[in-house]
Amino acid sequence: MEMAKAYSPAENEKRIYKFWEDNGYFKPIIKKGEKPFTIIMPPPNANDNLHIGHARFVFVEDILTRYWRMKGRPTLWVPGADHAGIETQYVFEKKLAKEGKSRFDYDRDTLYQMIWDYVVDNRNNMENQLRALGASCDWSRGKYTLDPAIVKVVYRTFNKLFKDDLIYRGERVVNYCVRCGTAFSQLEVDYKEQDDKLYYLDYGTVTIATTRPETIFADVAVAVNPKDKKLGSLVGKIATIPLIGREVPIIADELVEIGFGTGALKVTPAHDATDYEIGQKHNLPLISIISKEGKMQNVPEEYVGLRPKAARELTIKRLEEAKLLTKTEDLHHSVGKCYRCNTVIEPLLEDQWFIKVEKLAESALSAIENKQTTFNARKFEKTAMHWLTNLRDWNISRQIVWGIRIPAWHCAGCNKWTITAGEVPPTCTHCGSSKLTQDKDTFDTWFSSGQWPFAALEVNSKEDFDYFYPTTVMETAADILPFWVIRMMMLGIYETGETPFENVVLHGLVRDKQGLKISKSKGNVIDPVEMVDKYGSDALRMSLVWGALIENDVAVSEENIKGQKHFANKVWNAARFVLMNLEDYKIVSRETIEKELTQADKDILIKYESTLKVVTKAIEGYKLSIAAESVYSFFWHDFCDIYIENAKTRIQDNDKSKVAAQHTLDYVLRNSLRMLHPFMPFLTETIWEELKEEKPLIISLWPK
């Protein structure tokens, strides 16, 4: 077959992918007693197209997978799709809003089904995009975070945690968005700087400063720092809440910052996280004055039903009238806003499920200390350890519909909770009453996705779990290290007794040519699917791996991708040249032409050996940019520019060393294609077809 003059990705990629997939090359060949290489893909959101960041991690994982497959190791890469909880519900709600609807127009089950259908369509789309990128993952083992079997595992874990007394229901100050009607974890709150007023109020014995005078009705104490020279002597005395005249104690607590305002803090445990902590320490009561609808309650008549903002204005007015407002000053500070709708977050008391994290965190920490789990960069290990030593109890309740509903039933008879492993309990386990209502909340997605590595394997089969767990590599975005990676470690160790992955490989962001963050508003979005259509998947892959270590951010531009397409074409043409010059050549062994080898032959063979060593070592150390650059430089500059030019004349002149040249061309080409395959799988497999090898390149062995 005549090779075309230029390589056409469009004509080959789909065909090649289908060939691989249809022949089952992505499925591992299990060899008992041999240590497999396993990656569980961080499941992309099933609610949108893949973006350029997805492409980078897919390529990184695919390179590792293809490399180890070629090393002959049983290799499994499990794909997945994530329901993505609030993320998806938010996207869907925006879609509803465009149609003039809101989620409150539907009952819970209808809404759930609507989102489900929406996600199913997008999931197919997302998976086909993964195929276009060339992902050599085992589709037969693909999982979705809401697969019934996965959900069952999540229930089981919750139930086990509960039985082990690691789950409790606690009234806590949570970050509540009265507009979304949900509490958020601290991670979901955006702190934004803004200008406010700081009001100084007369509490009799002491003056306090606050930005939220409307919460004085919920005050239960005034606190000062015990080390405060000016105010320390007040401890033990009484302060009087203005307007209502209630007397509260003055207490000492180190959380109070000396020098802020007057140095005295009004303590409002029901509406501020710090105050809650102080309140717990000092056994103070809780007075809740803001409802979940964001309205005032348990306050003097004229304030009842007001929004906090209106209540604040009225309070200030009354304080001024009573001459209890001594001073007002400007304050620039940060305020928690809902990360979805930008509404000011109200710290409110709410019953939530919590996980006691201390023991779980300790086990994860020791797995890191004992090197059972290692990181591709020291900085990530430091970050993980820092988080694990500073974690607070984990609130896993979310007030959204789209997610896994918590298997907990509240009894109207005895007011206690019945927890199951998913099945509906006929009666309350405490009092036998049948007046049970299921908690309306769903799990925090990190709780379910924190179980992903073992869950995705065990729901496939027990054999899979036994063989492939613990996994070899967890490759994901560096920014979700604290949210996801350490939680997988905690829950994985808890459920299985083993760390879920041996190596954590984290990657940085994809940025634009200038190193700026990519965003729709900046207009610098690079669509991976469009790039694949234009330049080929291999070119996109090289451009995303090239130029920066994977743990760092990488800058890409269309010119980079175009440049790598040129390289693909270079490889294609080099192969074309070699094949044209091998028409009268029959493969001979090195020994038979040993004496005919010229210096040029020896040079390129030595260079090839050293490149192979560098590339191999770099891949195994996750230095993929080094590996890609080495093989690129070798192939283009050493092989094409120098060696082929040398061999060209010897063959054309029918030199006595012609066969040695042909042998060397053939040898270096074949082995270079192997070395290049993880980085340019479609191109190399397409060329490989011309070489009439027994086995396709994808399952050929990595050169030794």
Next chain:
RNA sequence: GGGCGCCUAGCUCAGUUGGUUAGAGCAUCUCGUUUACACCGAGAGGGUCAGAGGUUCGAAUCCUCUGGCGCCCACCA
């Protein structure tokens, strides 16, 4: 306030445990219409390695300080 990083050629980045004249891609400039490839080839210019001090026979690399930049977390009421 706490944590983690970064500053190397015009741009984006490499530089492993300190060891010759500090590298790559892109960009720039000069030359070349060579039948594998113009999606090409030959060659060139370009860096006080942020600054200062220290350790050392030797520092981009280790230590201290200063300056600038970034990300993450946080209980500034």
